[in-house]
Amino acid sequence: MPVMVDSVWVTATLLMCVLGGQAVDQLRVTATSRNPPPTPTVHCWSASYPNLTLCSWPEPSLSPPTHYVATYSERQRPKITQQCHLIQPGSPSSHLISASSTSSTSSERLWHCHLPNLKLLTGYIINVTAVYSGGSSSHLSSFMLEDIVKPDPPTDIRVSPIGVRNLLVEWSPPQSWNNLDIFPLKYQILYQRKSRGPPKSLNLGPYESIKVELKGLTQGCNYVFQVCAKELLGLGECSDWSSPVQITIPRTKS
Ligand SMILES: *[C@@H]1O[C@H](CO)[C@@H](O)[C@H](O)[C@H]1NC(C)=O
Numbered sequence: 001m002p003v004m005v006d007s008v009w010v011t012a013t014l015l016m017c018v019l020g021g022q023a024v025d026q027l028r029v030t031a032t033s034r035n036p037p038p039t040p041t042v043h044c045w046s047a048s049y050p051n052l053t054l055c056s057w058p059e060p061s062l063s064p065p066t067h068y069v070a071t072y073s074e075r076q077r078p079k080i081t082q083q084c085h086l087i088q089p090g091s092p093s094s095h096l097i098s099a100s101s102t103s104s105t106s107s108e109r110l111w112h113c114h115l116p117n118l119k120l121l122t123g124y125i126i127n128v129t130a131v132y133s134g135g136s137s138s139h140l141s142s143f144m145l146e147d148i149v150k151p152d153p154p155t156d157i158r159v160s161p162i163g164v165r166n167l168l169v170e171w172s173p174p175q176s177w178n179n180l181d182i183f184p185l186k187y188q189i190l191y192q193r194k195s196r197g198p199p200k201s202l203n204l205g206p207y208e209s210i211k212v213e214l215k216g217l218t219q220g221c222n223y224v225f226q227v228c229a230k231e232l233l234g235l236g237e238c239s240d241w242s243s244p245v246q247i248t249i250p251r252t253k254s
């Protein structure tokens with residue numbers, strides 16, 4: 001970093017290219033003091049393709065900015081900007097927001113913004129600016145909707161024994177994914193077997209149905225199941241794993 005001189009506007013630009021230039025993250029800090037104000041770290045994802053896209057960033061707990069400005073534009077038309085609709089931490093509009101992103105591990109306050117009506121297969125740039133009394137700092141990041149698809153986790157995982165050593169695992173699609181007919185989901189199951197010895201973990205699927213029968217499980221063993229959801233054609237990534245459900249396969253008297 002260059003030495004910063006008080007009362008002189010200093011601009012530092014940091015360019016980070018990831019994966020064949022697809023995701024370009026650019027941070028720009030404009031500051032008037034020795035310590036540049038913290039730049040928001042912005043994360044964007046589409047919890048329902050194609051019409052529910054959100055970005056989020058944590059608010060610094062020490063000296064938070066006075067406010068945020070969030071705008072986005074198409075990469076090809078940088079001059080036409082639109083407002084990303086700000087959602088304050090803990091506000092009622094957080095019904096748009098997945099349970100997974102709100103149950104963040106830290107106690108940080110998370111801001112969100114909602115980007116309505118994005119076009120398919122179009123590059124976008126979002127600019128989230130934190131405004132402080134002494135200056136401002138912007139985070140720019142670019143994305144294409146198809147690359148940032150990440151459903152919320154499936155819910156309501158149920159496991160029930162069928163017969164002696166078989167199990168039926170069932171789940172419900174994430175409620176926030178609201179175009180299930182046009183853009184179906186596929187699912188993976190993570191199962192861990194706990195018995196004596198080290199736990200054994202296996203990834204099963206993908207399955208296009210919302211239930212699967214598993215056969216030949218070991219009696220007396222404890223199994224833990226989790227499910228994730230991914231867009232059927234493979235856009236983006238699998239959701240976070242659902243919360244775990246466990247079952248012990250009963251021993252039968254032979
Ligand atoms: C997305 O589209 C679905 C179906 O077309 C609609 O029910 C839903 O309200 C839309 N969601 C948003 C956030 O626009």
Ligand SMILES: *[C@@H]1O[C@H](CO)[C@@H](O)[C@H](O)[C@H]1NC(C)=O
Binds near residue numbers: 069071127128
């Ligand atoms: C980002 O937004 C801020 C606040 O609206 C603006 O001052 C700045 O010029 C924008 N940066 C770019 C690169 O568009």
